[in-house]
Amino acid sequence: MYGNDFPADDTSGGLLGEVEAAETALREAAERGRHGAAGADPAAYFAEVIAADQKVEPRDWMPEAYRATLIRQIAQHAHSEIIGMQPEGNWITRAPSLKRKAILLAKVQDEAGHGLYLYAAAETLGISRDELVDLLLAGRQKYSSIFNYPTLTWADMGTIGWLVDGAAIVNQVPLCRCSYGPYARAMIRICKEESFHQRQGYEILYTLAHGTPAQREMAQDSVNRWWYPSLAMFGPPDTDSTHSAQSMAWKIKRFSNDELRQRFVDMCVGQAEVLGLTLPDPALRWNDERGAYDFTQPDYAELIRVIKGAGPCNRQRMEHRRQAHREGAWVRAAAAAYAAKQAHKKEQASQKEKVA
């Protein structure tokens, strides 16, 4: 239904199984090898590598637009990890049990790590992390608009894990097969590490949904608030998506926005039933003909508004990041100054040694 990249039997290994399959495919493609080099016609060589499902590596020739698309996409992904720490970071100090506090802290910490893996992957394309961070802070590069919604209750920690991380995983698993090697490898590592993120969220919601009436209400309210923004995470509908066709041809992107959104909805319905919570969509029902659920589309006008900066938390998230960056400047300067002093001392010592 979704093309041959998804193994036929994806119920056994689940998404993690798909990540492993992507890793195996990567290894196999590497073993097939590729003789010859770019030579006189690098564009043809590039096309051959893509066609053979092999990986493009940092110093290979690549079309400028391919490079620019990857930088934009990887940077946006990295920024999303870093900004995405804030909504959850908001509840670390108030987590209702020490176990939950430890899990949440570890999760947010992972997100920082994932941001750094991704910045490193972007840097292989010839742009520095400092430049990317400057672009983010100047508002010239975006992050996922989902993080511009507020986390108002503890249940949001559950819903973010279940729906937001769930949607992110559905988006990211195909990226493990992206044609650009460093991005594919970063995504494999990230998807493996994130496998606990969604489960911990689901567990939080399950506990709340089976807890006191107040907890149950908290859980349902949270799902009501996050359902449509989560659907919007897959981007505008295919008819309006500007980047899709070329990205698919380059095998940066493997499935369309609408295909992934449908896949996500189909997964969530059963999971919501197990939770005993209701997805806030009266039109949600199984369509035998399509073999998929019919559902109400998110409000794309709202998505565009939030992307353009008018979400509830855009300004807060950016100011938080800018403040951390600003207030850390003297520390980074101190580290650089210390390193320079030590290097200078070492230099002098070695010169003295030479003289002696």
Next chain:
Amino acid sequence: MTAHAEMTGPGAVQTAAAPMAVPNRFDFVLGLADDALVAAQRLAQWCTRGPEMEEDIALSNIALDQLGAARLLLTYAGEVEGAGRDEDALAYLRDDREFRNCLLAELPNGDFALTMAKLLFLAAYQVPLYTALADCGDERLAAIGAKARKESAYHLDHASVWVRRLGDGTDESHRRMQAAVDEVWPYTHELFTPDPTAPVDPATLRADFDSVVAGVLAEATLTAPETSWMPAGGRNGVHTEHLSYLLAELQVLHRAHPGASW
């Protein structure tokens, strides 16, 4: 020991020679646990605010270590007490007057220099403390000490690395780091208040602390201030004004839903 006796009733009065009675052991373990819990809460407040993204990860790691130690120690404290309180009951349902952490741990984070000064001093105390506990007669405490001392050694290393850089970095970083040491130093004395009946008498840890800290400060071109002010009281539940706010944030959700599971 009079302070402990006052808090736990006449039954807790003991002499140095007497075998350890339970209430005293409870207070001692609680002191260790609360140091770790409060330190974890403060470090967690840095999350998303670190001076660089790598440091965000490092501070979270240290917070996770402290939180892990706090959970082991609180669980053990609850068992020692024997009143059925688990880690969460002890963390979430005690008021500030019942907390036994040192004042150093509860001081607000301040700037990165202040946080590093706090971390340096706390780690330089926890390393010899946990090392001594690893060899003490209480098996549970010995096991916790053996695990936590490795973590504390890393915390000490991390703090030292940064104190050296800030102290011997730029003029501004030197000024901030020296100011941080000046501000926090008086709170270190409380850590070594003698308690000869404890599994490890904190007074015996002072020499180790002094030599490690003196080495780091010297390398960092910093000096410890001369001051006779020695604020204390944390081990007896008399805290700074800051702790109550810290606990308000830590406990608010748990207390809003009495008896709920999470």
Next chain:
Amino acid sequence: MSEYSEPTGQPGGAPPAPLWEVFVRARRGLAHTHVGSLHAADAELALRNARDLYTRRQEGVSIWVLPAAAITASSPDEKDAFFDPAADKVYRHPTFYEVPEGAAHL
């Protein structure tokens, strides 16, 4: 992950922290393997950042960091000249040789 990229400068402010490549030995007996890269002002910080970034899940027992600027890499354009000459030297591989029946321990 940042194979061979050149750190770029930044106008004004503190110089950007240099890039370091990180190698981790997963277990005793295995070689150090490239796992990714990171930024740090100096080697001491780089090693500590590597520990926190790449071994949060007990991925390693030993870490190397080295400045990315210190790596000299072969160019993809020279790939044929560098590596193809090895392709016809099949006699370097043990499977090239026929072992007579009955000969053991070879």
